[in-house]
Amino acid sequence: MPAAALLAIGLVAHDDKKAALVDWSVAHQAFLSRHRLYATGTTGGRILQALPDLDLTRLRSGPLGGDQQLGALLAEGLLDMLVFFVDPLSPQPHDVDVKALIRMATLADIPFACNVATADLIVAGR
Ligand SMILES: O=C(CO)COP(=O)(O)O
Numbered sequence: 001m002p003a004a005a006l007l008a009i010g011l012v013a014h015d016d017k018k019a020a021l022v023d024w025s026v027a028h029q030a031f032l033s034r035h036r037l038y039a040t041g042t043t044g045g046r047i048l049q050a051l052p053d054l055d056l057t058r059l060r061s062g063p064l065g066g067d068q069q070l071g072a073l074l075a076e077g078l079l080d081m082l083v084f085f086v087d088p089l090s091p092q093p094h095d096v097d098v099k100a101l102i103r104m105a106t107l108a109d110i111p112f113a114c115n116v117a118t119a120d121l122i123v124a125g126r
Contacts, residue, residue, distance in 0.1 A: 004034065004126065006034070006035055007035040007036070008035070008036045008037075008038065008080050009035050009038070009080065009081045009083065010037075010038050010070045010073065010074075010082040010083065010084070011025070011037055011038070011039040011040075011043060011047060011083050011084075012039060012040045012062060012070065012084040012101070013043050013084070013086075014062075014085065014086055014087035014090065014092065015042075015087065015090075016087045016089070016090060017086065017087050018042070018046050018085075020085055020116055021043060021046075021047070022050050024083070024085075025047050025050065026050055028123050029051055031123050032051070032054055033051075033054060033055075035055075036055055037055060038056070038057050038069075038073060038079070039056055039057070039058055039059065040059055040066030040070065041059060041061035041062070041064070041066055043062070044056055044058035044059070045058065062094060062098075063093055065097075067094065067097040067098060067101040068100065068101075070101055070104075071097075071100050071101050074101075074104040074107070074108045075104060075108075079105075080110055080111075081110055081112070081122065082105045082110060082112045083113045084101065084102070084112070084113070084114055085113075085114065085115060085116070086098065086102075086114050
């Protein structure tokens with residue numbers, strides 16, 4: 001069977017969802033370790049603490065431009081999948097950036113998960 005193609009995957013979580021994304025990453029480390037990962041700064045740091053061997057590029061922190069950097073990758077057609085665990089109960093100071101990232105992921109028509117259940121389904125489908 002041919003090896004699955006390398007994917008570029010974005011990983012992001014709001015503060016109250018970072019623990020969930022770290023747990024999800026640990027649960028799916030065999031999948032993630034086969035792909036190239038891009039994460040916003042704080043999220044990426046938390047994931048690398050748990051899984052230091054991942055091929056993960058840390059971008060700027062979300063509120064300082066990291067969400068927009070992921071959006072730029074999407075605009076260039078350079079992201080194949082986005083896992084973005086959003087916190088629906090807390091206001092975000094950079095809400096415009098959050099909306100822009102969600103818009104770009106929708107526009108790019110890539111697999112895009114905003115919660116654990118959907119992220120699990122995407123991995124199961126790969
Ligand atoms: O703010 C974020 C997503 O909108 C995530 O950024 P950090 O990973 O730097 O906290």
